[in-house]
Amino acid sequence: MTALAFPQPGSPLAFGVATASYQVEGAVTADGRGQSIWDTFTARPGTIADGSDGSVACGSYERLEDDLELVAGLGVAFYRFSVAWPRVQPEGSGRVEQRGLDYYDRVVDGLLARGVLPLPTLYHWDLPQPLEDAGGWPVRDTAERFAEYAGIVAGRLGDRVQTWATLNEPWCSAFLGYAAGIHAPGRQEPDGAYAAAHHLLLGHALAAERLRGDASVGIVLNPSPVRAESPDAEAAARAVDAIQNRLWFDALSAGRYPTDLTELAPALTDDRLVRPGDLDRMAGSLDWLGINYYFPIRVAAAEDADETGTRPHAYPGAPAHRFAPRGPLTAIGWEVDAGGLEEVLVRVSHQFAGLPLMVTENGIALDDRDRRDDGNVYDRARMDYLLDHVAATERARAAGVDVRGYVAWTLLDNFEWAEGYRMKFGLVEVEAGSLARRPKASYEWYAQLVHAGGLIP
Ligand code: FCB
Numbered sequence: 001m002t003a004l005a006f007p008q009p010g011s012p013l014a015f016g017v018a019t020a021s022y023q024v025e026g027a028v029t030a031d032g033r034g035q036s037i038w039d040t041f042t043a044r045p046g047t048i049a050d051g052s053d054g055s056v057a058c059g060s061y062e063r064l065e066d067d068l069e070l071v072a073g074l075g076v077a078f079y080r081f082s083v084a085w086p087r088v089q090p091e092g093s094g095r096v097e098q099r100g101l102d103y104y105d106r107v108v109d110g111l112l113a114r115g116v117l118p119l120p121t122l123y124h125w126d127l128p129q130p131l132e133d134a135g136g137w138p139v140r141d142t143a144e145r146f147a148e149y150a151g152i153v154a155g156r157l158g159d160r161v162q163t164w165a166t167l168n169e170p171w172c173s174a175f176l177g178y179a180a181g182i183h184a185p186g187r188q189e190p191d192g193a194y195a196a197a198h199h200l201l202l203g204h205a206l207a208a209e210r211l212r213g214d215a216s217v218g219i220v221l222n223p224s225p226v227r228a229e230s231p232d233a234e235a236a237a238r239a240v241d242a243i244q245n246r247l248w249f250d251a252l253s254a255g256r257y258p259t260d261l262t263e264l265a266p267a268l269t270d271d272r273l274v275r276p277g278d279l280d281r282m283a284g285s286l287d288w289l290g291i292n293y294y295f296p297i298r299v300a301a302a303e304d305a306d307e308t309g310t311r312p313h314a315y316p317g318a319p320a321h322r323f324a325p326r327g328p329l330t331a332i333g334w335e336v337d338a339g340g341l342e343e344v345l346v347r348v349s350h351q352f353a354g355l356p357l358m359v360t361e362n363g364i365a366l367d368d369r370d371r372r373d374d375g376n377v378y379d380r381a382r383m384d385y386l387l388d389h390v391a392a393t394e395r396a397r398a399a400g401v402d403v404r405g406y407v408a409w410t411l412l413d414n415f416e417w418a419e420g421y422r423m424k425f426g427l428v429e430v431e432a433g434s435l436a437r438r439p440k441a442s443y444e445w446y447a448q449l450v451h452a453g454g455l456i457p
Helices: 037-042 064-074 098-113 129-133 140-157 170-178 190-211 231-254 259-264 278-282 338-351 380-398 441-452
Strands: 014-018 078-082 117-123 163-168 216-221 226-228 288-292 297-301 321-323 357-361 403-409 428-430 437-439
Touching: 014 064, 014 441, 037 129, 064 098, 064 437, 064 441, 078 403, 098 117, 098 140, 117 140, 140 163, 140 190, 163 170, 163 190, 163 288, 170 190, 170 216, 170 231, 190 216, 190 231, 190 278, 216 231, 216 357, 226 231, 231 259, 231 278, 231 297, 231 321, 231 338, 288 338, 338 357, 338 380, 380 403, 380 441
Parallel strands: 014 078, 014 403, 078 117, 117 163, 163 216, 216 288, 226 297, 288 357, 357 403
Antiparallel strands: 297 321, 428 437
16 A cells, blocks of 8 residues: 655645544553553542543544544545554563554554555553553653564554654653643652653654654654743743753754753753763654644742642742633633744744644634534634634744644544543544544534645645
8 A cells, every 4th residue: 555645845734633542542451452551540539530531432442434434534634643552562561462553554554545644643641551660751761662662563554654753742741740740640750750751752762763764753742832921920931931842842953951951950960861872862853843732821920839820840840830821711721822833833943943843733622512403513613723723834834934734633522631521622522422423513614624725725
């Protein structure tokens, strides 16, 4: 089967849609899948807002053909999905479970048969639990294990997949997982979070070394513009910017950590953690860069170091601050600012000197209360949000930024991590219980936008 290609320079903006394994697949014990940190985290009382977990999710593991039809029905050029490491290596190392790989083989073939480019992400947060038991991302061996796993997946799919994303939003894995503790594995260890960040980047670089040559390799980051609400919040805003943005930018583009960050995080100057050569491997490890964008971060001053808003301790070492998003907010409490996407794209294109970019996620959580006569959700605000962000992407292109694609988050209403099923980002509603798929108005609208080639065809 022929491989479809990553959009070429100068080609029209290409459109896609995304999902992630733990959020949609369910079937957590099928075909020899091992446990992930999200299976164990969700089992801990109080971790998930509605007490739910991903054991059923959208049932996508058993409904592959239905979901591929929904992807194809959008007319998108590519589908961004993630491979669940615990399906491929139930113990996180060594033994390979062929039945897990068989599933992703069917995903890839099913996409190609429908003329859709597969864009797999190798790690969207579902670390095999045995690796967490051995220390998780704060331990260097996890990076080596990730590269081994990446090689195994590429060995099976690499004849048909030429574009890979290694990690999804490593900031979340490191700082929500190991500092704030609001994502799996739920640890609150500031030094551990910095060690995790380093090992995630190292794991990416080691994986890229294995995959490149035959394939184009990217990473998916979630940068945000960081805005100080007042002069006395500027130091905190700089620290937030260092942790959210520059840590990843500087390591991947220049092979260094920002100096102001190493002051906040002495762990990053410890040469038992950051070994000679590590940073050199990260520099230039990218053929393309994925940007997930949802909201800008507004930082206000706070007196009390614990007063850090909705994401406590996610920025360890930063001066006391709180978040002050400006309304109207989305259902999940995020500010809407499409201009922030344009700002981020321009910034990274400078930082990475013209590296091809892709908006790998963008979307909105809504209550989805309005329905049309046919009973389907009428989500006008979702169409508005997507339209404004596609327009921002096109403005960045017009300004010379080499952004090749735009990917809507997400195909299906799904398991939204610590928020459970309450937060709905999908173009398609998934009925509780029956798991029946019901396209929302935004699904039809997005298909039309894709068909038209965007706002500037
Ligand atoms: C991103 C995640 C994605 C989804 C969206 C809403 O941070 O990558 O899985 O949860 O947010």
